[in-house]
Amino acid sequence: MPAISFQSVSKTYQVARGGALRALADVTFDIEEGEFFGLLGPNGAGKTTLISILAGLARPTSGRVAVRGFDVQSQYASARRQLGVVPQELVFDPFFNVREALRIQSGYFGLARNDAWIDELLESLGLADKADANMRQLSGGMKRRVLVAQALVHKPPVIVLDEPTAGVDVELRQTLWQFIARLNREGHTVLLTTHYLEEAEALCGRIAMLQSGRVVALERTSELLRAASSNVLRFKVDGELPPQFAARARVTGRIVQLPAHDALEIERWLAEIREAGLRVEDVEIRKADLEDVFLDVMSQNRQPAEAA
Missing domain, CATH: 3.40.50.300 (P-loop containing nucleotide triphosphate hydrolases)
Structure with missing residues (x-):
């Protein structure tokens, strides 16, 4: 099952x-x-x-x-x-401290004596020193820790x-x-x-x-x-990329990343960059990661949102 x-x-x-x-x-x-x-x-x-x-x-x-x-x-x-669900949004009750919020959440699931597990959650999530703090006093990161603890309070x-x-x-x-x-x-x-x-x-x-x-x-x-492109050419560049690169490149500020299946394709990319008059720095070749796979899958399956 x-x-x-x-x-x-x-x-x-x-x-x-x-x-x-x-x-x-x-x-x-x-x-x-x-x-x-x-x-x-x-x-x-x-x-x-x-x-x-x-x-x-x-x-x-x-x-x-x-x-x-x-x-x-x-x-x-x-x-x-x-289920224990940690939502995207920061949702909290402003009238209780952290320990009280976890005890109330335990009560929703019929757990009357759950303090030992609550203490373990507080310690494991770095909330032990905030146990008696009101939820309104916590930073955004601390509030998110409490959301995780609430999701896990009933094991x-x-x-x-x-x-x-x-x-x-x-x-x-x-x-x-x-x-x-x-x-x-x-x-x-x-x-x-x-x-x-x-x-x-x-x-x-x-x-x-x-x-x-x-x-x-x-x-x-x-x-x-394993099914992704075997290599990615990564480098830094000053100036705007020519159009022939823009369609395939992943650009973050000065950092440009291009898929490269083999050494010949790497050489071709570098030659075209030099011909475009661009100066590159910090050239490296790395294995494709999940972000490369994700972008490739999304580009292959791109379609307008379906409406009926």
Whole structure:
């Protein structure tokens, strides 16, 4: 039995003037028990809609979602007990301190004596010295740590992380991933959405990519990387790139990265750059990473948002 099962899930929203926007289109895949699974896609691809349906916050137009065999619509209470969801938004109750918020969250799941696990969460997430602080007094990063603790307070077997490290500092990212990796080793299933693709590459054993509400890639991370271009030419340049480079280059400030399948293609790129009168610095050749794979998959499957 899979930890999470999406079967032909579609979601259509009504829009102005009697039209409709399809946010999800026949999404089907399973996540097995104990997996660390990545769900990737550009903004608007349907990731948060899919997670909202999984958490029972939205209803699919068609299809079925189950958590460890429990249907999220017809068996909502049982399915919800299996899940710990960390949302994108910072949502908190301003009237309680951190420990009180965690005790109240425990009560929602019928856990009256949960202080030992709460103490472990506070220590593991770097919140021990903030246990008696009011939620309003915490920084954004600390509030996000509390959201993670609230999601884990009932020891859910399935953990859903929706952009958990968006806008947080490096220390929190390291602390969070160490703790989540430990829970995954202990048998917890983890579903992660993130725009930090280096995190997904390092953590996720298998990845699904969404675009315009459709699954456009579903494979083990190692297989996705193996199928990618073998090398990437990376260098710094002053001045504007000629048009023949712009279509294929990944540009970040002065840094330019170009896919290169072999040594001949690397030589051709460098020769064309010299002919364009550009001076390059810090030239290096590296293996393709998950960000290269992601951009390649998205470009191959680019299509306008589907409307009915």
